[in-house]
């Protein structure tokens with residue numbers, strides 16, 4: 001198990017380097033030069049060129065890339081063009097908001113999605129199953145911002161029971177979390193339903209019945225554990241997506257998180273901030289995928305046996 | 313009807329399907345006295361598993377007992393609620409299956425899977441359960457029980473997995489073990505070991521066994537009495553020796569003739585034709601279309617009668633021979 005995790009961590013290094021290279025290259029293609037962004041439209045062409053030289057903008061991209069990596073390893077992700085402060089100091093305080101949002105959303109959607117998925121599978125083709133299919137289709141296809149705005153109209157304006165925007169206490173999180181969680185719960189419940197249905201004709205389920213297991217016990221102790229693998233993948237993908245993709249929801253509800261910063265960096269052509277934010281999100285994505293794979297190994301002993309050769 | 317053991321009395325099973333109702337088991341009666349091994353043989357598809365599953369209360373979706381009774385030690389369990397069935401499944405009646413490869417939960421340690429039966433049916437405290445599990449594992453001949461307790465099914469061979477299934481089935485010392493083709497998926501040396509194990513468990517636990525097989529060789533090895541099934545009906549029932557020395561139903565004779573034997577050199581024969589589908593059950597004797605003795609009389613239902621003491625046959629011709 002330890003060897004398995006170590007191996008996976010090692011693989012992350014080249015992947016990360018490749019990701020950084022691609023992002024680096026793309027950001028380099030942005031039309032404005034850094035000097036122009038920092039000094040503004042009033043600066044003369046000479047001043048801009050001078051500034052660009054200072055920033056190493058005219059060095060070959062690979063050289064800049066290597067510099068970036070070396071500095072990044074030291075914890076230096078450059079200085080924001082817009083704020084003139086280290087990127088790291090700008091991003092760090094935003095992280096808790098985004099993380100809390102994504103975490104609460106994935107927790108809600110996993111519980112909701114898995115339970116509803118099980119219910120759908122157990123009562124397949126019943127009215128409840130059909131209703132859940134329709135609802136899932138709705139929530140999977142409605143855009144998040146729309147869901148957010150509708151909820152805002154209803155809970156904040158109409159009923160006045162939840163604050164419409166800002167951050168502070170937990171009530172500010174309810175609507176953002178729900179507007180992220182419902183679509184993802186829709187996907188999770190669909191996957192759970194289909195994998196649960198796959199387990200029903202399995203021989204070991206018959207064995208469990210022959211032992212005298214109750215239906216509830218069969219679901220949770222036998223079927224669910226076998227059905228969890230694709231569900232875990234779905235949950236992981238959704239979580240990784242939420243970490244970076246809550247841009248819209250953060251904007252709708254005025255939460256000063258990562259999404260806001262990224263949007264802002266794009267608008268102001270703030271290369272270093274954008275760069276670091278994307279690198280950070282890719283890193284988080286890889287960590288989440290690693291956790292997913294570790295969960296696989298914990299759920300199914302055959303995974304470690306296959307990848308490491310011998311589970312012991 | 314008060315004797316110990318299992319009595320199946322005129323049992324019918326109906327299966328609702330999209331193409332109408334089928335009756336995979338019709339009017340089956342048999343007795344499994346305490347401590348006996350009773351064989352149930354027949355070609356695949358003849359309703360052996362359905363019979364077993366109805367005794368366990370584990371019929372597939374759409375299936376139900378549509379007639380008859382099942383008595384366990386005199387109690388009619390065919391009328392039990394699902395909850396009542398669950399309380400005897402695994403403790404008083406247990407079942408093992410054909411495919412040891414897929415019958416165990418692939419993601420749970422085998423020791424835990426055996427232990428679950430104790431959790432469900434006994435109030436042995438948690439700390440003591442493992443000891444019981446190891447004991448039964450040794451009893452069914454699993455070497456290095458301590459290590460195997462922690463193994464996952466994929467780490468064990470087919471024979472060992474079937475022993476795990478048997479351990480699971482026997483841990484509560486049930487009155488009846490239903491073994492549905494327990495050795496069909498195993499090779500012959502392992503088959504011999506498993507049969508020997510069942511034989512010895514029957515003796516040490518005084519458990520009755522309903523042994524389902526399509527293999528008459530298995531019957532010859534360990535059964536006391538045999539029921540031959542054809543298209544959902546019992547066509548012949550007798551003690552083992554009578555079946556091999558004096559088979560009376562043409563179907564049984566056909567099955568025996570298709571069995572290779574060292575002491576006879578005549579050519580092997582097959583029963584001609586194939587089993588008709590369940591939605592096209594022939595009028596009268598169900599075997600008539602494939603039977604060498606068939607006459608016009610066979611278009612009417614043959615009686616099920618005792619041709620010799622303890623030897624029952626469902627055939628017009630056999631009854632005539634006796635008269």
Ligand SMILES: Nc1ncnc2c1ncn2[C@@H]1O[C@H](COP(=O)(O)OP(=O)(O)O)[C@@H](O)[C@H]1O
Pocket residue numbers: 327329334336354355356357358359360361362363372590
């Ligand atoms: N779920 C099902 N739906 C419809 N027919 C079934 C189902 N299961 C079994 N059958 C039919 O019931 C009959 C008896 O099957 P089974 O008891 O499994 O036979 P055996 O165990 O003797 O091979 C067969 O003809 C089979 O096709």
Ligand SMILES: [Mg+2]
Pocket residue numbers: 357360361492493
């Ligand atoms: Mg069968």
